[in-house]
Amino acid sequence: MRILLPCLATLILNAQAPVPLGRMTVQPLVDGTLSLEASLLKDIPPAEAVGLLGGRKAASTPVNAFLVRMPGRTLLVDTGMGKDPDVDSGHLLTQLAAAGLKPDQVDMVLITHFHFDHVGGLLRPDGTRAFPRAKLCVSRTEHDQWTTKAGLPERLWDRIPKVKAIFAAYGKDVTLLGDGATPAEGVTALAAPGHTAGHMVFAFRSEGKELWCIGDLIHFGAVQFARPKTGIVYDLDGERAVASRLDFFRRAAAAQAVLAGAHLPKLVRIVPEGEGYRTVNVD
Template sequence: MNVPFAIEKQPSRMIGDIEVLAFCDGLLPTANDKVIGLSPEDTVRMTGHEFGDVFYMSVNEYLLKIGDKLALIDTGSAERMYPSLGLLIGNLKAAGIDPADIDYIFLTHLHPDHMYGLIDHTGKANFPNAEVFVHEAEANFWFAQKPCGDPRIDKNLPHVEADTRPYRDRLHIVKEGGGISGVAAHLCPGHTPGHTAWIVNSGKDTAIMWGDVVHYAQIQFAKPEVQVVYDLDGAQAAKSRRRVLEMCVKDNIRALGAHLPFPGFGWVERDGTGFRINEAG
């Protein structure tokens, strides 16, 4: 299991005047029996893993250098999920980035591998000076939600409350297009009700950090209709996925993938009735 940690040079791309650096929180264990709408035989063929066997996907975050400001998209899991995760804070420090210097945090959604890194094991903010941005559809769902019998929701509720508590006086709940100059929220519902991609734009260049629009790259580019058990509304997630992939092709938008192989930069290309990712991006 190869977990990126201290590396010689942080992978980066320029989006106009904005530098985007890829960071990794580690590797998330998963299995292809989490796929919905594909036969076990096709799942094995497309992933190269036996049905139900554990394999790993990268958990990527992106640091944006916008003028003299630092912005982070997603925060990883802060060693609160699996031994193979929780490396983001150490990776930032290894690259000379003090978490106290992060000005903005943009959350794609309020799931553990994207938000647990907001706090340390004592409940204190890992990013003591950061303002946090969440789409209103995501905030309205999780902050108002009561236990409903769905463990995917109920187990997460106390973590949403605890992880966001230190930031409540600097939490920005934004509408579509909200954010800061150069970074705007774009709703991609389905995985969660307010699942959000963050569009980074500078000059003629645009990138999109699409969070969990794609979980299984080996499958969901070729077959965007394929869902996963993590989706609260799988049919809606599939619609959002195809729409975002179409948008990337049509508008020449660079992809920043939370679960693409590290560093997760790529260009989406059309491939028959589906798509493929050119990881030379």
């Protein structure tokens, strides 16, 4: 295993090529990887889940941020985990550099929700801003929940100081978003509640092309596209998460939107098939 680690590091240093969509480009920046056990899935027979995972009981899952370049504007969706000594993580800024950008060239950071693997890269280890010039756009619902604790599970309370430190560091550059807000031209914030109360999807449009950064609307690509009613224990409100997933998948298929999931290994479009969808990779 120790011998393999340098190889993995080398792979991660190479950012994936940007994918053009109209006048914008999107590029996954892999901050790290997590192993997710199939037993985290709900409402699916375990044998069926393992079967859809090709016989594996766990899936090695990327933690993605997405670099979106639009005319005159550079945006980032989510920021990965930051450096965690226990897992392969904290590669976001290296990936950004491999894409030819310095942190102060990022104009806006959009956050799908406040779980640690999405906000972990907003601050440097010394507590200063990782993106010194960027506007920080987050769901108002998510912000209010994390700052008042209302409806926030007690198991997450110990993370509140970290979230408050983020808001303090970004200060006047924080913008709170409601459903349908347009933080920038060609970008719409859409409420997609369930995984968390304020979980959001960000829809980017350019010349008729659609890119939807869907955060944690889905964790197991090999299972939950084919069986979208399958939940995961991380969903705060399982029923709402399923309803959001079904709604966004139906609309994404109709719009032929490119889906960028925080834990999906590929950019994909989806096509209805059986009780769910099949994926078509977008390279």
